[in-house]
Amino acid sequence: MKPTSATAISHPNIAFIKYWGNRDNESRLPVNGSVSMNLDGLVTRTTVSFQPSLPFDELIINGHEIVGKGLDRVSYILDLVREKAGIKMNAEVMSENNFPAGAGIASSAAAFAALALAGSKAAGLDLSEPELSVLARRGSGSASRSIPAGFVEWKMGEAESDSYAFSIAPVDHWNLVDCVAIVSSTHKKTGSTEGHAIAGTSPLQEARVEDAPRRLEICRNAILKRDFEAFADIIEHDSDMMHAVMMTSKPPLMYWQSATVEIFHLVREWRASGLPVGYTVDAGPNVHVLCLVEYKAEVEKRLREIPGVKDVLVAGVGGAAKLV
Numbered sequence: 001m002k003p004t005s006a007t008a009i010s011h012p013n014i015a016f017i018k019y020w021g022n023r024d025n026e027s028r029l030p031v032n033g034s035v036s037m038n039l040d041g042l043v044t045r046t047t048v049s050f051q052p053s054l055p056f057d058e059l060i061i062n063g064h065e066i067v068g069k070g071l072d073r074v075s076y077i078l079d080l081v082r083e084k085a086g087i088k089m090n091a092e093v094m095s096e097n098n099f100p101a102g103a104g105i106a107s108s109a110a111a112f113a114a115l116a117l118a119g120s121k122a123a124g125l126d127l128s129e130p131e132l133s134v135l136a137r138r139g140s141g142s143a144s145r146s147i148p149a150g151f152v153e154w155k156m157g158e159a160e161s162d163s164y165a166f167s168i169a170p171v172d173h174w175n176l177v178d179c180v181a182i183v184s185s186t187h188k189k190t191g192s193t194e195g196h197a198i199a200g201t202s203p204l205q206e207a208r209v210e211d212a213p214r215r216l217e218i219c220r221n222a223i224l225k226r227d228f229e230a231f232a233d234i235i236e237h238d239s240d241m242m243h244a245v246m247m248t249s250k251p252p253l254m255y256w257q258s259a260t261v262e263i264f265h266l267v268r269e270w271r272a273s274g275l276p277v278g279y280t281v282d283a284g285p286n287v288h289v290l291c292l293v294e295y296k297a298e299v300e301k302r303l304r305e306i307p308g309v310k311d312v313l314v315a316g317v318g319g320a321a322k323l324v
Contacts, residue, residue, distance in 0.1 A: 232278025259308025
């Protein structure tokens, strides 16, 4: 095989029903299914080129060379690709995002979705969407959800090959907007991978997982019926449950900051007074405030007025990972 190169872009996603905890840490097989939405306008762009002259894999993110754990995770995915394609060459991986990494905006989801697509293509493979989702999942569980378009469900599956994500509604199904209130853009001290590994130490995790199918069904139906009230109610409930597990794990994980909590109170007040909004938070302090497109200017304006909110990113429903 000649040295080849491919470039892919993908979007981060925001989980409405959360993934937290694995039944198999290496394969990242989740303890429950999850539902999410891709975020349009927030983009990771990754180029993979296999080169016979390279002595080892190289990773450059936003112009900085990355070594250690970050490189190891990328090489692990490249090893899976090399094994499938029957090649031995090392690769140069160049990646850039237009949003903060490691701050609870699913940067690793977008990164590994783009890596799975660009890496497999550069190696001469032509993987199906479920196969790409499985490959991306091995790098970051939530990356499985950044492969398909629009509103996405990741099923826990029985085994390695059937735990993948698929689209439950297309991009144009519902005009939802995510106004991401940036409370902190610094890299979190404890990453999601470490957090998933200790989820089972919380006495609340078992109850969260047992109740997950019920929450999944409510959320899926709310999206399909475009029922905002039911949607806002279930996403807040699910987010609070995940963070309760984090806070009661050993060691405890507290991602929230004072501005995070302030936003929770305000969002609930706004909704009670008639503004259709709902919040959800990933593993980080930043709050995703969901609303209908016609309210986005008002929601963004209100969020920007809150002390401690440094910026607001606004994203509609995003498409699938794709080659460019």
